[in-house]
Amino acid sequence: MKDINSGKELVNKINSFIKNYNFEIIASEGRSELTRFAESYIHQNVAETNFALTVKVVNKDRVGIVKMNSIDDHIISENIEKATEIAKISPKLYYHYRLLTPQSYKIKSKYSKDIANFTPLNRAQLVKQLIKEVNKRGYEAAGAFKTEESTLLVANSEGVFAFDRGTKVDFNCVITQDNSTAYASFVDSDISNFNIKKITNELLSVAFKNVDQVEIEPGVYTAILSPEAAATILDYTGYAAFNGKTIMEGKSFVSHNQGKKIFPEIITVSDDPFDEFTMPIPFDMVGCSRKKTDLIKDGVINDGVYDHFTALKYNRKCTGNTLPPEHASLGALPFNLVMKEGSNSVEEMISSTKKGIYVSRFHYVNILNPMSIQLTGMTRDGTFLIENGKIVRAIKNMRFNTSVVDMLKAVDMISKEKQIKSQVIPSSGLVGPVVAPYFRTSNFTFSSKTSF
Amino acid sequence: MFYMKEILKDILSWLEPKVNYADLRFVQTEEESIQAENGILFSHIVSTNQGVGIRMLADGAWGFAASNNLDKASLQETAAKALDIARASALTKKEDVKLASEGKHTDTYITPITKNPFQVSPAEKIDLLVKATRMMLKDKVKKSEGSFNFYKTNKIFVSTEGSEIEQTIFESGGGITAYALGEGDFQKRSYPSSFGGDYATRGYEFIEEMNLLENAERIAEEANQLLVAPSAPEGVTDIVLGGPQLALQVHESCGHPVELDRVLGKEISYAGGSFLTLDKLNSFTYGSPEVTIVADATVPGGLGTFGYDDEGVPASKSYLVNKGKFVGYLMSREDAFKLGLKSNGAARAVSWDRIPLVRMTNVNLLPGNLELDKLIGEIKEGLYLDCNKSYSIDDKRLNFQFATEIAQEIKNGKLGKIYKNAIYQGITPEFWKSCDGISSGKYWHIWGVPSCGKGQPNQFIHVAHGTSPARFRKVKVGASK
Numbered sequence: 001m002k003d004i005n006s007g008k009e010l011v012n013k014i015n016s017f018i019k020n021y022n023f024e025i026i027a028s029e030g031r032s033e034l035t036r037f038a039e040s041y042i043h044q045n046v047a048e049t050n051f052a053l054t055v056k057v058v059n060k061d062r063v064g065i066v067k068m069n070s071i072d073d074h075i076i077s078e079n080i081e082k083a084t085e086i087a088k089i090s091p092k093l094y095y096h097y098r099l100l101t102p103q104s105y106k107i108k109s110k111y112s113k114d115i116a117n118f119t120p121l122n123r124a125q126l127v128k129q130l131i132k133e134v135n136k137r138g139y140e141a142a143g144a145f146k147t148e149e150s151t152l153l154v155a156n157s158e159g160v161f162a163f164d165r166g167t168k169v170d171f172n173c174v175i176t177q178d179n180s181t182a183y184a185s186f187v188d189s190d191i192s193n194f195n196i197k198k199i200t201n202e203l204l205s206v207a208f209k210n211v212d213q214v215e216i217e218p219g220v221y222t223a224i225l226s227p228e229a230a231a232t233i234l235d236y237t238g239y240a241a242f243n244g245k246t247i248m249e250g251k252s253f254v255s256h257n258q259g260k261k262i263f264p265e266i267i268t269v270s271d272d273p274f275d276e277f278t279m280p281i282p283f284d285m286v287g288c289s290r291k292k293t294d295l296i297k298d299g300v301i302n303d304g305v306y307d308h309f310t311a312l313k314y315n316r317k318c319t320g321n322t323l324p325p326e327h328a329s330l331g332a333l334p335f336n337l338v339m340k341e342g343s344n345s346v347e348e349m350i351s352s353t354k355k356g357i358y359v360s361r362f363h364y365v366n367i368l369n370p371m372s373i374q375l376t377g378m379t380r381d382g383t384f385l386i387e388n389g390k391i392v393r394a395i396k397n398m399r400f401n402t403s404v405v406d407m408l409k410a411v412d413m414i415s416k417e418k419q420i421k422s423q424v425i426p427s428s429g430l431v432g433p434v435v436a437p438y439f440r441t442s443n444f445t446f447s448s449k450t451s452f
Numbered sequence: 453m454f455y456m457k458e459i460l461k462d463i464l465s466w467l468e469p470k471v472n473y474a475d476l477r478f479v480q481t482e483e484e485s486i487q488a489e490n491g492i493l494f495s496h497i498v499s500t501n502q503g504v505g506i507r508m509l510a511d512g513a514w515g516f517a518a519s520n521n522l523d524k525a526s527l528q529e530t531a532a533k534a535l536d537i538a539r540a541s542a543l544t545k546k547e548d549v550k551l552a553s554e555g556k557h558t559d560t561y562i563t564p565i566t567k568n569p570f571q572v573s574p575a576e577k578i579d580l581l582v583k584a585t586r587m588m589l590k591d592k593v594k595k596s597e598g599s600f601n602f603y604k605t606n607k608i609f610v611s612t613e614g615s616e617i618e619q620t621i622f623e624s625g626g627g628i629t630a631y632a633l634g635e636g637d638f639q640k641r642s643y644p645s646s647f648g649g650d651y652a653t654r655g656y657e658f659i660e661e662m663n664l665l666e667n668a669e670r671i672a673e674e675a676n677q678l679l680v681a682p683s684a685p686e687g688v689t690d691i692v693l694g695g696p697q698l699a700l701q702v703h704e705s706c707g708h709p710v711e712l713d714r715v716l717g718k719e720i721s722y723a724g725g726s727f728l729t730l731d732k733l734n735s736f737t738y739g740s741p742e743v744t745i746v747a748d749a750t751v752p753g754g755l756g757t758f759g760y761d762d763e764g765v766p767a768s769k770s771y772l773v774n775k776g777k778f779v780g781y782l783m784s785r786e787d788a789f790k791l792g793l794k795s796n797g798a799a800r801a802v803s804w805d806r807i808p809l810v811r812m813t814n815v816n817l818l819p820g821n822l823e824l825d826k827l828i829g830e831i832k833e834g835l836y837l838d839c840n841k842s843y844s845i846d847d848k849r850l851n852f853q854f855a856t857e858i859a860q861e862i863k864n865g866k867l868g869k870i871y872k873n874a875i876y877q878g879i880t881p882e883f884w885k886s887c888d889g890i891s892s893g894k895y896w897h898i899w900g901v902p903s904c905g906k907g908q909p910n911q912f913i914h915v916a917h918g919t920s921p922a923r924f925r926k927v928k929v930g931a932s933k
Contacts, residue, residue, distance in 0.1 A: 033537075035541075038717050038721070039716070040546070041544045042514075042540075042545070043514065045540065046516040047516070047518070047533055048519070049521070049530075050518075050520050050805060064496065065495060066500075067497060067501075068501070069500075069503065069520045070500075070502070070520065075500070082498055086496055086498065089574065090574075091492065092492075093492070094489075094490070119536075120541075121536075121539075125543065131544060142717060144722070146909075173721060174720055176717075249631075251595070251631065251633065256635070329599075364845055364847070367842060371638065377844055378846040378847065380724075380847050399877070401932070447853075448851060448853075450846045450850050450879070451850060
């Protein structure tokens with residue numbers, strides 16, 4: 001399925017096997033390679049090629065779904081027979097199932113030949129360069145360097161035909177020397193923007209400051225979050241609160257607060273596939289075109305994102321956020337979270353903070369209470385105390401138990417600079433990267449300490 | 453399978469003169485997934501997935517490539533790709549990778565099951581789930597959900613050391629959840645455990661023994677009670693952890709920190725490291741003398757039970773913590789070699805397209821000798837906490853915090869009123885040192901955890917934890933807000 005024509009052939013083939021029923025299909029093919037390093041050598045280095053085909057046979061309000069990873073006619077036909085049998089005997093769905101009608105798509109993924117042609121040796125050479133530089137300063141390096149190309153096809157028997165092809169480079173690295181650590185990451189659809197020297201310098205600059213950490217008491221602090229840390233908070237917030245299915249079920253903070261102005265006017269958060277920094281796909285897993293959805297607009301809680309099934313059940317409009325069938329029970333998740341930039345610089349945030357904490361990165365974040373969007377997690381790889389407008393020293397890691405609602409209510413500064421960061425919730429599959437600025441809040445609750 | 457094994461052996465012969473070591477794994481998985489919501493079927497998905505992963509050491513470094521194209525020519529291309537990758541890895545090597553010695557094994561392993569889940573009619577399975585989710589819709593329970601998942605995995609492993617191993621692993625599992633909805637609040641109760649229920653390497657008999665219908669109304673009632681219950685009190689108190697919650701406690705605060713690859717820094721950039729550094733082996737007091745934890749991939753029915761791991765090492769039982777002392781790691785052949793040890797069979801890959809990593813098998817807290825009544829009866833004031841709702845731990849596995857679906861007051865040795873939104877927090881060794889009682893084997897169960905994430909690319913592997921309720925003194929508790 002290397003091009004649009006092979007995609008069309010696949011749809012025709014499936015059509016000929018199914019005959020008397022409606023259907024939806026999702027087909028993806030990809031090559032992904034990942035070089036992983038730790039203790040300053042490459043310890044894992046992998047490549048995979050795979051194909052996945054999901055066929056949903058629709059028999060009025062009954063459906064049967066099969067998934068396979070073979071292009072072999074015999075296997076496809078055998079599986080389609082299975083799906084047809086399931087669609088005959090399955091109990092009815094609780095809503096009238098309608099297939100989507102043909103859509104137009106305004107965006108497409110970026111495809112870089114440079115990424116597609118990037119070799120294991122190319123990756124190893126860049127990793128070696130980074131290792132050499134950080135070793136010179138007494139640090140060890142660990143991280144992952146992924147390059148991938150993929151094609152995605154979504155089609156149905158009503159004439160929906162959506163085809164996309166894209167590439168991605170995803171890099172992250174931690175450097176360590178005893179308790180001195182630093183982290184940097186990079187994600188893009190074009191490798192020409194990847195600058196290993198810049199990343200190395202960024203890592204060393206943070207690591208040199210992150211030494212001789214002192215313990216401070218937990219409590220409510222002013223906190224400045226880096227784009228990395230802010231992206232993690234936004235990612236979990238999108239998951240916990242802006243899923244249309246949980247909103248409709250009354251299980252989200254948004255369910256009871258739609259239309260209310262809760263946050264300062266400078267807070268706008270969207271699911272925005274059109275943002276200049278993000279890496280969008282043009283359609284969701286039923287072929288619905290991706291749309292911009294304001295989740296929080298000028299401080300007002302607007303709405304969440306909706307998948308095709310929730311939209312059908314509750315008579316809403318699908319926002320182009322349908323997940324593949326194996327994750328469909330989750331509902332919908334924002335694919336391209338973007339927090340609107342502000343007008344400040346991070347230097348201004350720090351220089352105007354009397355006492356506060358700068359957070360470089362969070363670790364193992366989880367939802368404590370979805371109704372208040374209370375999250376928990378740890379800091380890591382560079383947490384710093386700010387006093388009288390200056391970063392004065394590194395501090396030991398701490399656990400936070402903090403409500404995103406309280407945190408965002410107290411945001412007074414957002415940076416002009418935004419960065420794109422890989423999403424962190426590992427199970428959400430299709431969710432794309434998050435575009436986040438630095439921001440400052442005067443209400444961030446650190447609840448306990450750890451020993452490093 | 454025979455045809456596939458012959459192709460693998462042909463590729464191996466082609467590779468043999470070019471590499472220091474190679475293994476090939478063919479993995480074919482059949483999966484059936486059923487989900488129901490509010491007494492109605494949500495989805496029924498049948499999947500098949502197959503491919504070959506080729507791993508090798510060449511120029512003293514690792515390379516791995518995997519493909520779903522199973523003809524001989526494609527697999528030879530995949531092998532050549534893995535060779536290129538290994539040579540690229542060698543660019544940064546400090547020393548040649550060496551593997552702990554392992555015997556040559558020619559064997560077959562099949563999970564013993566009573567009732568093949570793929571031969572039970574879909575209608576029977578759907579009917580049970582639909583009924584259970586319908587029964588939970590009582591009072592304020594406006595949302596209920598349930599799921600079943602069944603897997604049959606055929607594996608062929610061949611290596612340049614001469615091992616030829618065939619395995620067929622069956623797995624079954626599922627569970628139900630009731631959500632009681634109030635104004636600005638919702639509370640949930642799950643059975644038999646949260647996050648998808650309970651899983652085992654067993655057949656459909658495992659689902660039948662769950663007694664879902666007998667428990668559906670009870671958990672719905674508990675969800676309703678939680679909605680109007682007060683939040684858990686804050687402070688320092690004695691607690692008893694129920695089996696499902698203790699399983700996650702073992703998972704996060706023992707299972708992960710004893711993974712030797714984490715200790716050696718191989719996961720530092722992603723999942724983190726471990727406080728159980730090499731200097732602590734055989735000398736560090738991890739917990740109280742009550743605490744003995746083993747890794748046991750041989751225990752019947754455990755979700756981490758198999759014949760051989762994905763490096764061809766036989767399943768085994770080894771001690772991780774013995775009467776409170778830290779005595780062992782979970783190991784791969786490569787990492788075991790660094791300690792001058794043999795692998796204890798803990799290198800596992802989630803599929804054909806992933807490399808084996810050091811993973812938990814069945815990491816079990818061995819039972820004590822107390823009756824549950826006595827365990828609770830010896831607490832003047834405290835909480836009984838069960839069924840996980842939220843989990844988080846720092847990147848060295850020291851500072852943890854868990855939230856549970858339900859808490860119950862313990863007063864003068866008796867269980868009392870229930871509380872919602874309970875959380876407890878601690879530092880791993882201090883917490884396990886505060887364990888002064890574990891209930892007996894009568895209450896012991898191996899809880900299957902089908903979603904343990906690790907590695908890049910990420911792998912969600914199936915593991916398990918045998919636990920019986922245990923008591924911990926002076927633990928920091930509170931409530932989410």
